Amino acid sequence: MNIEEYIPNEYIPAIITASVALLAAVLSQVINNFLTYKRENKKYLNEIYGDFISRYFSEVIAYGYAISTPGKEHNLKTKGDISETINGIFQSIHYGDKYLQANQFEYSTWKYLEDHKGDAEEILQFKVCYNFLVYSKNVFNKIDFSLENSMLNTLNYSIKKFGYLYICAELEGKEEAIDKITSIEFFNINVLNEISCKKINRMILRDDYEHQKRFINRINTEIEKHI
Template sequence: MNNYTVLISGLFALTGALVGQAYNNFLTNKRERKKYEKEIYQELFSPILLDIIAFYDIKTNWRRGHDIRDHVKEDDLVLHIKEKISSNIKYANSPIISAYHDLKRFDYYEDFTGFIQEQKWLKLCLTLLDETYKFVKKEKLLHENQLVLINNYRIKYFIWYLLIEHIGDQDQATEIISAFWCISPETFTESFYEHLLVRFEHVKREYFATVFESELKHLVIDGCEGLFQEMVERIENNISGSTVISDTDS
């Protein structure tokens, strides 16, 4: 009987030791993972997040000559973002790497359309915002108001990207998106962004202005109805007067 008691006691002790070791390993791995996730954010996402936001604010500013300092150049932001991605590519996931490579090829590939390089640039910015949002939400690295800010710019970049895609003219698209301040961001939620992704997924060019108007008209700031209607009309006029060549055809 004593032998069984010793055996059972030994088994319990061994089990306890194994469980304790497994738990310690779990805690260690969890700490290491948290440390690595924080490193990803600090090295890849954080240094370029504000630059992506600044690029939009500068490039699309309604009163650029009045609001933006003369020495500020968005090309410097583009260069900084590209350099940060290149030097920290080991932290990037496949969507970011793919978007970066799509843009990188224009270092040697001629853009005969005149707008696809810019479109690929906006796609990279949008992808970075997407992946930053999902990453920091999952890891709980930022406060809720900062997530709201990122989502706000996801929607702006998404609309800007769509404008270039359907109009086929980067200057016209930028001029139109420059009036986007007339759209209230109060309902720019994550679910609204996901709704827009689905809503615009298969919209043909000839219907783009109609869908644009139907999705955003109810968000127009009071007193800006005329400006918003001008945006819609400019989209319609640009689409009807242009022919878009896809990047696969260029």
């Protein structure tokens, strides 16, 4: 097909110019929409940090410290108040991710199940604390929130600690999990630092019993070396 049969030669340059201008306008709008979304998304993430994460972050970190440090649990108000903290998290659950939202549903229904464990609430609290800290870390990364190395190390270790507490409590019971995390801290056993946050996260998300069991057995072996 010869385009000149339908469009006179003198109109072709104008048509090309108009087409290029239209394409440029469309691309500009797409880019502008993308940047607007990115700005608004970052603004919302900063809102999540200010109105959600910052309210409960220190309380969750302190609870992890209290429950795993020998002789400290009776001195810290946090140990008795973690239920209130978790209720606060759930009251603002619209700021949370899908894992925290699933935790809320699980937490609100466990008591109605006939076969629930007696310490199910405390075990779920470990899971909520774990998912809250993982979510906090993800938000920090997205808003380019710079944590000092000491705080970043504390956050990563707390994530591993709550991940361990949840997995161990599911397999061996809450009291056993608390006794063992206390032993890890008391004897300064470095075993949790040798396991990545990603590996623990995979075990929890996939509910991988075999890997979880090997993980707990490995830690049990390290604890037994010091007792």
